[in-house]
Amino acid sequence: MNTIEEQKVKEACATSDFFQLLSISLRLPTTELAEALLDGSYRQDGVNILEELSCSKKDLLLVSEALDTLKGSKEGLTPLLIEMRREYTRLFDDPKQPALNIYETLFLHNPQDSQGAMLFMSPTALDVERCYREAGVSLVRQSAEPADHMATELEFMMYLYGKKGQALKEENNEALKKIEQQIQQFEGMHLKKWCVEFFNGLNTETTSTSYQALAKLAKTGLGLI
Numbered sequence: 001m002n003t004i005e006e007q008k009v010k011e012a013c014a015t016s017d018f019f020q021l022l023s024i025s026l027r028l029p030t031t032e033l034a035e036a037l038l039d040g041s042y043r044q045d046g047v048n049i050l051e052e053l054s055c056s057k058k059d060l061l062l063v064s065e066a067l068d069t070l071k072g073s074k075e076g077l078t079p080l081l082i083e084m085r086r087e088y089t090r091l092f093d094d095p096k097q098p099a100l101n102i103y104e105t106l107f108l109h110n111p112q113d114s115q116g117a118m119l120f121m122s123p124t125a126l127d128v129e130r131c132y133r134e135a136g137v138s139l140v141r142q143s144a145e146p147a148d149h150m151a152t153e154l155e156f157m158m159y160l161y162g163k164k165g166q167a168l169k170e171e172n173n174e175a176l177k178k179i180e181q182q183i184q185q186f187e188g189m190h191l192k193k194w195c196v197e198f199f200n201g202l203n204t205e206t207t208s209t210s211y212q213a214l215a216k217l218a219k220t221g222l223g224l225i
Contacts, residue, residue: 005168012165014052016158018221021045023154025214026102028093029084034077037210043067046217053224063220066213080210087208099205100198104128104148107194124148124190131186132156150198153191160186196222 036042129147203215
């Protein structure tokens with residue numbers, strides 16, 4: 001494997017890691033996430049990934065500074081976790097009207113009536129699930145959550161880019177061609193239609209420094225992929 005091919009493997013793996021970091025950040029905040037923000041390990045992972053994606057020093061510094069503001073002592077764990085969970089609920093899970101729709105169907109169409117029925121039976125969510133199935137991914141039905149949740153779509157991209165890195169490493173051109181088609185199809189039909197706008201909206205809507213930093217990280221990385 002030559003240097004160019006090695007770089008392609010590194011970029012595919014970094015892209016997979018990037019989508020994984022974003023997907024973790026868009027689930028209901030856990031103790032582990034709050035700890036990682038406080039002790040700086042989340043910041044280090046984010047900066048390392050952006051470096052591998054050839055982020056400019058200027059943008060890297062801006063993201064690094066935003067995440068640095070979250071570092072603190074263990075005593076701040078419970079207050080941070082409570083604050084993040086409240087903000088997550090206000091942003092995405094408010095039963096009356098979330099500040100930002102975290103499902104592709106509602107984000108793009110925002111139906112005023114019959115939101116529940118539209119969300120669970122929408123052609124968009126069903127097509128997203130079809131893409132998962134065709135790539136050999138089945139959703140674990142621990143809840144009745146629709147397939148077009150942003151975190152789930154990001155997890156799918158993590159999976160696809162991980163498979164791309166593996167195909168590149170093994171120099172399996174047939175597998176590589178197939179996985180690249182799946183990436184292109186899913187981005188074109190789904191993720192690229194709302195991903196950047198979603199994180200722009202997150203940056204605008206949130207009052208939390210943690211979610212502002214996440215939005216900055218996301219927008220920077222997405223601009224490199």
